[in-house]
Each structure stands twice: as structure tokens, then as C-alpha cells.
Amino acid sequence: MANIGERAALKILREKRFGLYLDGGELGEVLLPHREVPAGNVIGGMLEVFLYTDSEDRPVATLQTPAVMPGGFGRLKCVAVTGVGAFLDWGLPKELLAPFREQKTRMEVGKTYFVHVRVDPVSGRIIASSRIDRQLDRTPHRYQPGDEVDLIIYGKTALGYQAIINREHSGLLFSEGVFQPLQTGERVKGYVAKVREDGKIDLTLHAPGRARVESLEERILKELQARGGFWALCDHSSAAEIHDELGVSKRTFKQALGALLKKRLIETGERGIRLAR
Numbered sequence: 001m002a003n004i005g006e007r008a009a010l011k012i013l014r015e016k017r018f019g020l021y022l023d024g025g026e027l028g029e030v031l032l033p034h035r036e037v038p039a040g041n042v043i044g045g046m047l048e049v050f051l052y053t054d055s056e057d058r059p060v061a062t063l064q065t066p067a068v069m070p071g072g073f074g075r076l077k078c079v080a081v082t083g084v085g086a087f088l089d090w091g092l093p094k095e096l097l098a099p100f101r102e103q104k105t106r107m108e109v110g111k112t113y114f115v116h117v118r119v120d121p122v123s124g125r126i127i128a129s130s131r132i133d134r135q136l137d138r139t140p141h142r143y144q145p146g147d148e149v150d151l152i153i154y155g156k157t158a159l160g161y162q163a164i165i166n167r168e169h170s171g172l173l174f175s176e177g178v179f180q181p182l183q184t185g186e187r188v189k190g191y192v193a194k195v196r197e198d199g200k201i202d203l204t205l206h207a208p209g210r211a212r213v214e215s216l217e218e219r220i221l222k223e224l225q226a227r228g229g230f231w232a233l234c235d236h237s238s239a240a241e242i243h244d245e246l247g248v249s250k251r252t253f254k255q256a257l258g259a260l261l262k263k264r265l266i267e268t269g270e271r272g273i274r275l276a277r
Contacts, residue, residue: 001025001026002024002025002026002027002030002051003027003051003119004027004051004052004053004059004119004124004125004126005051005052005069005070005071005118005119005126006050006051006070007048007049007050007051007065008048008049008051009046009047009048009049010022010023010024010030010046010047010049010061011023011044011045011046012041012042012043012044012045012046012047013029013043014043015037015041015043017034018031018033018034019031019032019033019034019035019036019037020032020037020041020047022047022049022061024051024059024061027051027059028059030049030051030059030060030061031058031059031060031061032047032049032060032061032062032063033060033062033093036062036063036064038063047061047063048063049061049062049063050062050063050064050065050066050092052066052092052094052126053124053125053126054094055094057123057124057125060094062092062093064091064092065091066090066091066092066096066117067089067090067091068090068115068117068128069117070117070118070119070126071117071118071167072116072117072167073114073115073116073117073132073152073154073164073167073185074114074115074117074185075112075113075114075115075184075185076088076089076090076096076112076113076115076128077089077110077111077112077113078098078107078108078109078110078111078112078113079095079109080095080109081107081108081109084097084099084100085097085098085099085100085102085103085107086098086100086103086107088107088113088115088128090117090128096117096126096127096128097125097127097128098113098115098127098128098129098130099127102127102128102129102130102131103129103130103131104130104131104132105130107130113130114130114132114154114184114185115128115129115130115132116128116129116130116132116135118135132154132155132164133170136164136168136169136170137168137169137170138168139168140199141165141168141169141199141201143165143169143192143195143201144192144195145192145193145194145195146191146192147191147192148189148190148191148207149165149166149189149190149191149192149203150165150166150167150187150189150190151163151164151165151171151173151187151188151189151190151203152164152167152185152186152187153173153182153183153184153185153186153187153188154184154185155184156184157172159172159174159175160172160173160174160175160176160177160178161173161175161178161182163190163203165190165201165203169201170201171192171200171201171202171203172200172201172202172203173190173203173204173205174202177193177204177205177206178205179243179247179248180205180247188205189205190203190204190205191203191204191205191206191207192204206248206252216246216248216252216253216255216256217256217259217260219246220246220256220257220260220266220273221260221265221266221275224266224273224274224275225275229274229275230272230273230274230275231272231273231274232271232272233245233272233273234257234268234269234270234271234272234273235250235253235254235257235268236270237250238250257273264276
């Protein structure tokens with residue numbers, strides 16, 4: 001079944017000077033404009049296309065894939081502002097509309113915005129929204145502390161970074177637990193640190209408990225190998241230096257060193273650590 005906002009394999013019905021007409025099922029005949037008609041097409045053959053609507057709300061096909069698919073999140077540049085809203089470049093011939101009602105702040109030409117793309121259930125058009133919070137937490141979640149999740153950074157508050165969890169829910173990365181710069185739209189791997197009584201989710205970038213230490217052990221060994229077997233970093237180093245080098249607390253670093261010493265994989269001294277001989 002062919003739907004606006006999705007990719008579909010459609011049968012070629014006929015060719016006219018405007019382009020190819022494809023069988024869109026309940027959408028009717030869908031035009032693939034002449035400028036995109038591939039060489040060697042055959043009537044009755046199939047074409048994989050993305051379906052959206054033209055300026056007159058008629059279904060139209062393209063061989064291209066938009067920069068952000070409906071249901072997804074991403075950063076798009078504003079290329080025009082009219083009386084109905086802002087238009088964003090999403091890689092297709094027709095720009096994507098972000099209606100004024102869907103703009104968290106009024107968009108300006110030349111600036112880039114983090115948006116959610118979706119098919120508007122009322123108009124049937126594909127639109128963009130920078131009101132990210134409206135698109136999240138619409139269904140109950142079942143996350144537990146320690147769960148590994150995919151995160152997309154979408155905002156910053158006085159407490160930390162707001163993040164989209166698995167493209168459906170929202171959570172917070174507290175600033176004191178983040179030791180690396182994060183940008184809006186950046187995708188990172190994270191973990192659920194805590195689920196509060198009101199259902200809100202606290203996040204962390206570090207694997208919980210022993211898994212976190214084991215991951216750090218591997219990083220330390222790889223770094224030692226890359227440095228020729230010696231690294232001027234040890235448990236006498238300052239917490240700030242350890243944060244700068246590895247993005248972890250001194251306590252976690254010392255736990256990893258202790259585990260590597262017990263396994264006889266490293267040797268330590270006042271000047272640093274080295275691979276065991």
C-alpha cells in the first residue's frame with residue numbers, strides 16, 4: 001500500500017511528456033516528473049520512489065530520499081519565510097513547510113533548526129515542527145535503570161541536556177555527568193540512570209556498574225598500545241586531567257586501573273602506567 005511520506009515500489013503505467021505515471025493504489029496515479037525519469041524504464045516495470053505532495057497537494061513521486069524521513073528528527077536549513085510559515089531544505093525539489101504554529105521560535109532564512117518531520121493527520125501534508133516536546137512521551141515507557149538506549153540531543157537547560165530516547169521519549173543528561181561537548185542533533189549511545197516516580201527519565205552516557213569499568217579497561221589498553229606502551233597518566237593524576245583524557249571520574253579510572261593490575265596487564269608508577277612486560 002502506497003502512503004504519503006513513505007517509500008514504495010510502484011508500477012509504471014505510462015509515459016507522457018510530463019514524466020511517468022505510476023500506480024499509487026488508493027492515491028490514484030502518481031507522477032514522477034520528467035526530470036527524474038531514469039533511462040531504460042519499462043511500462044509495467046516497478047520503480048522505488050518516495051511519495052509526497054506538490055504545491056497543489058497532489059501526490060508526486062521522487063527517486064530521491066529526503067534528508068529527514070517522516071517520523072524522524074534532524075537539522076534543516078530555512079531557505080524562505082512566507083505568510084504560511086517557513087520553508088526548509090530537506091533535499092527534495094519542493095521545500096518542507098514548518099507552519100508558524102509548529103515553530104518554537106520564529107524561523108529565519110539562513111539559520112538551521114532541529115525539527116521533527118511528520119505527516120499532518122489533518123491536511124495529509126508532510127510538515128516540520130521545532131516544537132520537539134510535543135512529539136515525545138505520547139505512549140507509556142517501560143525503561144529500567146541500566147537499559148542501553150539511542151539518544152538524540154535536542155536542547156539544553158540549566159540542569160543539562162535534553163535528549164530524545166529511541167525516537168519516542170524524552171530524558172535528561174545532567175551536566176555534571178557529561179564530560180564531552182554535545183551539540184543539538186548529535187546522536188550518541190546512552191543508558192537509563194534512573195526512572196523517577198513521575199515517570200521522568202534520568203540518563204547517563206556511561207555504562208552502569210561493572211560494564212562501565214570493563215569498557216574503560218579496553219580504552220586504556222588501546223590507548224597504551226597506541227602510545228607505544230606508556231601513558232603519563234596514573235592514579236596520582238588530577239581528576240581534571242583524567243576527565244580531559246577519558247571523560248570519566250577519578251574513582252572510575254582507579255577502579256579500571258585496579259582491575260587491569262589484578263589481571264597483570266599493566267604496571268603503574270608515579271610517572272604513569274605501562275603495558276606489562
